Amino acid sequence: MREMTFLTLLAIMIPATLRQATPLIFSALGGNFSERSGVVNIALEGIMAIGAFFAVYFTFITGNPWIGIAGAMFVGGLFGLLLAYLSVNFKANQVVVGTAINILAVSLTTFLLVEIFGRPGQTDNVNKIADLGPLNILTYVAIIMVFVTYYIMYKTPFGLRLRAVGEHPKAADTLGVNVYKTRYICVSISGMLAAIGGAAMAIGNLSLFKEGMIGGRGFIALAALIFGKWNPIGAFFACLFFGLAEAIRMNLSGYINVPGEFLFALPYILTMFAVSGFVGKSIGPAASGVPYEKGER
Amino acid sequence: MLKRALVLVLVLALMLTMFTACGQKQATANVTFGMVTDTGGLGDKSFNDSAWAGFQKAEKEYGVKPTILQSTKQEDYEPNLGAMAQKTDLTIAVGFLFENAMKAAADQYPDKKFGVIDTVADKPNVTSVLFKEHEGSFLVGVIAALTTKTNVIGFIGGMELEVIKKFEAGFKAGVMSVNPNATILVDYTGDFGKADLGKELAIKQYTQNADVIFHASGACGIGVIQAADEKGFWAIGVDQDQSKESKNNKVLCSMIKRVDTGTYTVIKSLVDGKFEGGKTIVLGLKEEGVGYSDNGKNVPKDIAEKTEAYRKAIIDGKIVVPATIDELSKFKPVQL
Numbered sequence: 001m002r003e004m005t006f007l008t009l010l011a012i013m014i015p016a017t018l019r020q021a022t023p024l025i026f027s028a029l030g031g032n033f034s035e036r037s038g039v040v041n042i043a044l045e046g047i048m049a050i051g052a053f054f055a056v057y058f059t060f061i062t063g064n065p066w067i068g069i070a071g072a073m074f075v076g077g078l079f080g081l082l083l084a085y086l087s088v089n090f091k092a093n094q095v096v097v098g099t100a101i102n103i104l105a106v107s108l109t110t111f112l113l114v115e116i117f118g119r120p121g122q123t124d125n126v127n128k129i130a131d132l133g134p135l136n137i138l139t140y141v142a143i144i145m146v147f148v149t150y151y152i153m154y155k156t157p158f159g160l161r162l163r164a165v166g167e168h169p170k171a172a173d174t175l176g177v178n179v180y181k182t183r184y185i186c187v188s189i190s191g192m193l194a195a196i197g198g199a200a201m202a203i204g205n206l207s208l209f210k211e212g213m214i215g216g217r218g219f220i221a222l223a224a225l226i227f228g229k230w231n232p233i234g235a236f237f238a239c240l241f242f243g244l245a246e247a248i249r250m251n252l253s254g255y256i257n258v259p260g261e262f263l264f265a266l267p268y269i270l271t272m273f274a275v276s277g278f279v280g281k282s283i284g285p286a287a288s289g290v291p292y293e294k295g296e297r
Numbered sequence: 298m299l300k301r302a303l304v305l306v307l308v309l310a311l312m313l314t315m316f317t318a319c320g321q322k323q324a325t326a327n328v329t330f331g332m333v334t335d336t337g338g339l340g341d342k343s344f345n346d347s348a349w350a351g352f353q354k355a356e357k358e359y360g361v362k363p364t365i366l367q368s369t370k371q372e373d374y375e376p377n378l379g380a381m382a383q384k385t386d387l388t389i390a391v392g393f394l395f396e397n398a399m400k401a402a403a404d405q406y407p408d409k410k411f412g413v414i415d416t417v418a419d420k421p422n423v424t425s426v427l428f429k430e431h432e433g434s435f436l437v438g439v440i441a442a443l444t445t446k447t448n449v450i451g452f453i454g455g456m457e458l459e460v461i462k463k464f465e466a467g468f469k470a471g472v473m474s475v476n477p478n479a480t481i482l483v484d485y486t487g488d489f490g491k492a493d494l495g496k497e498l499a500i501k502q503y504t505q506n507a508d509v510i511f512h513a514s515g516a517c518g519i520g521v522i523q524a525a526d527e528k529g530f531w532a533i534g535v536d537q538d539q540s541k542e543s544k545n546n547k548v549l550c551s552m553i554k555r556v557d558t559g560t561y562t563v564i565k566s567l568v569d570g571k572f573e574g575g576k577t578i579v580l581g582l583k584e585e586g587v588g589y590s591d592n593g594k595n596v597p598k599d600i601a602e603k604t605e606a607y608r609k610a611i612i613d614g615k616i617v618v619p620a621t622i623d624e625l626s627k628f629k630p631v632q633l
Contacts, residue, residue, distance in 0.1 A: 008504060008505055011504050012500075012501045012504045012505075015500075016497060016500070016501070019497070119339045119340060120338065120339060120367045121334075121338030121339040121340040121341070121345075121367055122338060122339075122340040122341070122516065123340070124340070125519070125523075125542070131527060201493070205493055205496070206492050206493055206496065206519075206520060206523065207523065208492065208519065210338075210340075210490065210491075210492065210516070211338070211369060212369060212490075213491075213493075215491075247497075250494055250497040250498065250501075251497060251498065251501045253485075253487065254483070254484050254485065260487060264487065
């Protein structure tokens with residue numbers, strides 16, 4: 001390896017891994033809320049794109065990237081509500097609804113890009129969230145959010161209820177937990193977090209929105225969630241693992257003596273391993289993906 | 298019932314999104330022309346934007362509104378060329394990778410005119426435009442080698458294509474000529490559209506001590522320049538003057554490739570009735586098709602003078618700049 005000592009390698013790879021993992025962490029945590037409450041959120045990918053676009057849009061208008069984040073959360077939350085409305089109230093197939101939202105998100109951002117920025121492709125540069133030391137502030141926020149999520153999910157009454165709703169909604173309902181309300185809240189939170197994930201790419205790492213910039217990261221986040229056994233801490237480490245795969249692909253493809261195509265495919269290959277049960281049995285919430293019908297036996 | 302209505306609404310929504318790609322404007326004059334981008338797309342502040350600038354110049358001059366189709370992936374090339382050829386008299390594709398798609402389209406629409414930048418499609422209805430990128434890259438290589446303090450200089454390419462290797466070879470030759478001790482780091486993003494990849498590699502080279510980084514990577518370069526802003530090293534832009542992309546004026550200079558001259562020349566030839574199919578136009582330093590610019594005013598006078606001397610030597614034929622890595626290995630550095 002030319003001109004690269006071990007220390008240089010670490011100095012390159014550690015920040016790169018964290019940078020690449022940041023959007024994944026936000027989205028995986030979002031997926032965690034939704035899945036734990038019993039709603040499969042395959043729309044993470046699309047909501048990330050929405051988040052990325054609106055983060056840039058609101059920053060473009062106000063000049064303040066934090067307002068951009070808030071705006072992205074708001075719109076992401078709305079998309080979460082849409083998913084909740086269709087899958088909770090209408091009991092539509094959650095995978096189909098999620099896929100529809102993904103397609104809608106891609107077309108909507110492409111359309112708005114032309115309408116607002118006057119051209120397809122990508123936006124101009126806007127202000128971005130500042131760096132703190134070697135990393136972006138959002139990276140630190142992501143790590144804090146892992147513990148916040150863990151605390152909410154396992155140490156608060158709300159967390160207990162949301163897990164109950166995801167495992168056995170009927171039992172939870174019998175005990176006076178409002179299943180619909182809980183799922184609405186969780187899927188909205190899910191949308192907001194996924195939107196921050198997209199925003200972390202658009203105005204955390206870069207400072208622009210480009211069509212197709214999410215590039216499957218929403219699905220990788222979902223895989224990380226499964227890989228991490230539907231647990232925030234597990235998902236966090238899974239995201240770091242995928243982040244590392246990305247960092248290797250980006251930084252070392254010229255140095256490792258394997259075909260570049262293999263490295264480009266690496267994150268996706270790992271994703272397939274993760275979801276095909278390579279990591280041992282990963283049991284999700286029992287009622288995940290099953291619409292709940294009040295009074296149904 | 299509600300479910301059925303919902304499905305209907307979703308299907309309609311899907312169908313609506315299909316129409317977003319349509320709705321192009323009609324031209325008014327007797328000749329119409331359009332451009333098909335490569336995957337970098339408009340807004341790359343580099344190759345595609347420069348090509349489009351040539352169209353905008355033609356629009357001003359001839360009062361014809363040009364059309365544009367963006368390729369987001371390579372599979373879009375052929376359908377985009379076909380769609381554009383059906384709509385306009387002249388279709389210009391910008392990008393090395395268009396060679397095969399262009400040949401196919403030229404065969405399919407023999408009565409239409411085509412232009413292609415950066416590659417040669419030898420068909421009777423196609424004008425090809427090539428640039429001597431290595432000559433311009435040589436000059437910015439000289440500037441980089443005279444500016445570096447750490448003696449480590451970076452090059453970030455897009456996809457590993459022949460045309461990008463021209464940048465690399467010329468750049469290295471320029472560095473070698475004035476600073477034989479400098480180390481040159483070379484990385485390829487494997488893409489022309491992903492700014493995050495460019496940024497990641499630029500930070501990597503900076504961590505390896507590089508203090509001047511030249512990119513030839515289309516829209517990935519936006520990330521390179523952003524990294525320069527944040528970390529404080531020098532970036533060298535490409536295709537257009539990219540000094541405005543840096544908030545902290547960290548673009549040392551830009552290697553200019555007048556893609557706009559290329560597209561404009563082809564359009565003009567058609568409007569003037571002088572379009573020649575099967576012809577290849579080559580634009581180098583001599584033709585002012587390549588060069589460098591310094592709108593950020595960052596190149597000191599003595600370095601600029603030295604660079605000017607090399608420019609003259611190349612135009613006079615005293616230096617033959619290597620265009621491939623092979624030629625580079627045989628290249629003897631020339632001290633002026």
